[in-house]
Amino acid sequence: MARKRKGRDISGWLVVDKPAGMTSTAVVNKIKWAFDAKKAGHAGTLDPEATGVLAVALGEATKTVPYITDALxxxxxxxxxxxxxxxxxxxxxxxxxxxxxxxxxxxxxxxxxxxxxxxxxxxxxxxxxxxxxxxxxxxxxxxxxxxxxxxxxxxxxxxxxxxxxxxxxxxxxxxxxxxxxxxxxxxxxxxxxxxxxxxxxxxxxGPFVASEGIDLATVEQQAKDPALDAYLQPLEVGLADLPEVRCLAESVAKLRNGNPAPVVAAGVEFGDEVWASYDGRAVAVGTYRGGEMQPTRVFVT
Known part of the structure; x- marks a missing residue:
């Protein structure tokens, strides 16, 4: 039996203004501890002596890391x-x-x-x-x-x-x-x-700017405090470079189970990679196929 991960089911992006003298992995571990998050990762390593934007993904947002890594x-x-x-x-x-x-x-x-x-x-x-x-x-x-x-x-x-x-x-x-x-x-x-x-x-x-980043001193001061959650940006921010399509209520379960389902799209071509939303929340990422979407990555939030 797989061991159950400890921590909270919390998802979102945290923009950290990384200080000099720390590895990117050490910063991620600090963020994971402060939020008591089950899962965390980052989009793009910075050298230990480098500073600035280190985008840290928590929970389901880790599934959007490749799209930030690929961004300018x-x-x-x-x-x-x-x-x-x-x-x-x-x-x-x-x-x-x-x-x-x-x-x-x-x-x-x-x-x-x-x-x-x-x-x-x-x-x-x-x-x-x-x-x-x-x-x-x-x-x-x-x-x-x-x-x-x-x-x-x-x-x-x-x-x-x-x-x-x-x-x-x-x-x-x-x-x-x-x-x-x-x-x-x-x-x-x-x-x-x-x-x-x-x-x-x-x-x-990508969409993250150093001037909007949180410093680690603030993270440490507010560690384990629910107020720290206010600094999180929604996981959907990590999908900003993909076209958005919308799904109907009856499509949500199908997509989250990995099955194709009808979506409403505009300005999207057959074969495009898109993300599907319902009530503004991400449901899945996948391939648009003429009125339907075939999911390749799903979000459970």
Whole structure:
């Protein structure tokens, strides 16, 4: 017999303004404890020293995590020119230096090469798997790996500040799977001056914005207090990028049991992935098939 999970059946999204010095997993565990939730997860890992939006899903909202993970995200980050590190950030050891400091015009010209569909090699110290083991574990053991390049969509990459010759502040909007540290490393290489990330903040992710995020101090102060529930956003927010169809009362049970059922749709084409609602609440995600929906993921709330 499967062990019953302890905790509350609570569902929704919590936008956390993650502090530096914590892993994303540690933040999720803190949120799960504070809400006494049965289940929790997050949409998109942030490096321990990074700050900003960490969208944490509770309960049934964890079923919408892939749609937030796939959404566009934006970062503001500072690159230190003149130094490359083995981790591609300030936590690592300097492995190369340069006295060259490109001017703003040269930097802007180089940034153009990182916009659109690009191929990106993850940092040596990253969570990608190599022969079944995390790359960062192999890197800590001194192994130098030839990591495969991965595709990344970069919507925009802008120079937003130049506080001094050694530092540039950039803002990037991109799709899933991107490494800001790789952008800094590769930009430094393209400019011939080396580079690494010194600060990184995710300012928004899909529908979630850092300025609306809760800080962990507030979470800890109100832990186990029902008032904390007021900070939750409905799980439906995680479905914002999918077309919505509406189902009749008699369709709800069918869809939740995994069976096709009639839905009312407008502006949706045959084969589109959609989500079905009843009285504004999510019932299921599935495929629209001309007046009916075939569910692939159902919500029990």
């Amino acid at each position: 995200k934006a970062y503001v980050f500072t690159v230190r020119l003149g130094q490359a590190t083995n981790t591609d950030d300030a936590e690592g050891t300097v492995i190369a230096t340069s006295d060259l400091r490109p001017d703003d015009a040269a930097i802007k010209a180089a940034l153009a090469g990182f916009v659109g569909d690009i191929m990106q090699v993850p940092p040596q110290f990253s969570a990608v798997k190599v022969d079944g083991e995390r790359a960062y574990k192999k890197a800590r053991e001194g192994e130098d790996m030839a990591l495969a390049a991965r595709p990344l969509w970069v919507e925009e990459l802008l120079l937003v500040d130049r506080p001094d010759p050694d530092h540039v502040v950039l803002e990037m909007t991109c799709g899933k799977g991107g490494y800001v540290r790789s952008i800094a490393r590769d930009l430094g290489a393209a400019l011939g001056c080396c580079g690494h990330v010194v600060t990184l903040r995710r300012i928004w992710s």
